[in-house]
Amino acid sequence: MSNIIEVTGVTYLYSRGTPFERRALDDVSVGFRRGKITGLIGHTGSGKSTLVSLLNGLYKPASGTVLLDGKDIWESPKEISKIRYRVGLVMQYPEYQLFDETVRADIGFAPRNLGLSKEEIEERTLRAASFVGIGEDLLDKSPFELSGGQKRRVAIAGVIAMQPDVLVLDEPAAGLDPRGRREILGGLSKYVTEGGGSIILVSHSMEDMAHYCDDVVVMGGGRVIKTGSVAEVFSDKDALHSAGLDVPASLRIAEGLRERGINLSGELYTPEGVAEAVIKYIGGGRK
């Protein structure tokens, strides 16, 4: 099976059976490919965060199934914590979850819960820290002494230390400066290429999606509006607009050029792609 996670017909209701009942997901079906980075994009309140909380069994769907490696994760509800080790979820603003005395101990929290040996815990801690660019000099500090960006990275390392098959990140770069974004997201690509895992990445940023993801899932109003490769999704302007999203800035520039009679070709959804296409266009014109 090429999909590591397969969601079929999932509906989820908040505050079920109270006057505040709200349908967050409505008959959602979507697959996430193994060994790829899949972007999950959508407007605020589109159901992205709810969907990711269903993937590791934090929430139980009202109807429908979530398959991990072809097996229903709710097959035996008592074993749900095992699913959580295999699908590592980094929630929004994960730095609030730090609690231990040292960075080392905090990253090692999940491996300790897994009941691993001391050496294994230490090894995983170091490896997770290196993925997110936390140097060994920081490991013995208190997590509360770190800067915001460093805390975020330590929190992400705390989930990576479980070495999950699928790493799910809800807005891992929200509120960080451009350099912080690049470092975190770049480190994640390494997790797929070097570690052989799969990643599901929730983001608002079309640019980040275009840059780091292989596939994109567009959500709106609790439904999946469009899925496909980055090129497929970003060429479907109507789907993006109906989800209340804009196309990436670089694609808008290419559109503007087209309106002025300059037809570019190539991967126009990243700044690099547009730059290349422009160079090709200019070069071609002079030939």
Next chain:
Amino acid sequence: MISDITLGQFFPGSSVIHKLDPRMKLILSVLFIAMVFVANNTAAFILLTVFTVVLVLLSKISLATVLRGVKPIILILVFTAFLNVFLTGGEGEPLWSFYFLKIYEIGIYRAVFMALRVIILIVGTSILLTYTTSPIALTDGIEALLSPLKRIGVPVHSFAMMMSIALRFIPTLVEETDKIMNAQKSRGADFSSGGLVKRAKALIPLLVPLFVSAFKRADELAVAMECRCYRGDKNRTKLVKLTYRARDFLTLIVFVLALVGIILECNIPSGALGTGAFLEFLFYRV
């Protein structure tokens, strides 16, 4: 889930009870509590139950919601009812006995009254106050009622402010607890199994981040208030001035009558008042 707790949650609406003045609601609650504790016989409890049911119906809050508020204390209720049934000594023949365990009629009465009293107390006061009064209105009401104490130097306004802030942040803290719990569960934390010590230890990853963020939030709120030149109640005016209306006084009259009725019912033997006589009449005929 933790956010299912309804005790102390406001349900917006426009029923008669919602519209009452918060000061009056506080006074009514005191009268209601008095009724609950004065009642000590069957007739009085029937009157009280009917009264409470009418309150619930008037408030237009669903019965399911109201009962969910009672759910957390059911265990305590059952426990005290058991103690009352078995440990109340009575005169004459016990109804049932098994070695040292004896059940007297009066024990059963006491157990039922006790459970009923607690349920009615919770349902009644939450209908009058927490379910139908916004926390802001509630603290406004408390401040207004306590304002005479200002003359003897009690910082009533500050207390009211502290209370409204505390109330305001309960849902926020619940939400935060939920969020942190989910984050730690995602890292394999287990909050629901193991012995007492293990469970207490499992709370550390929850409590540390919760306290850190609560202190941070308090600090930020204090700074934000300073930035808006908050200086307590000096020369402060209100956007919505509380005013008593006819319906407030009408409800007060109804409550006072009910209280007087229950007091009479419980203190005059053989039911000189209508309900008692009526009940006796009913039972003798059967």
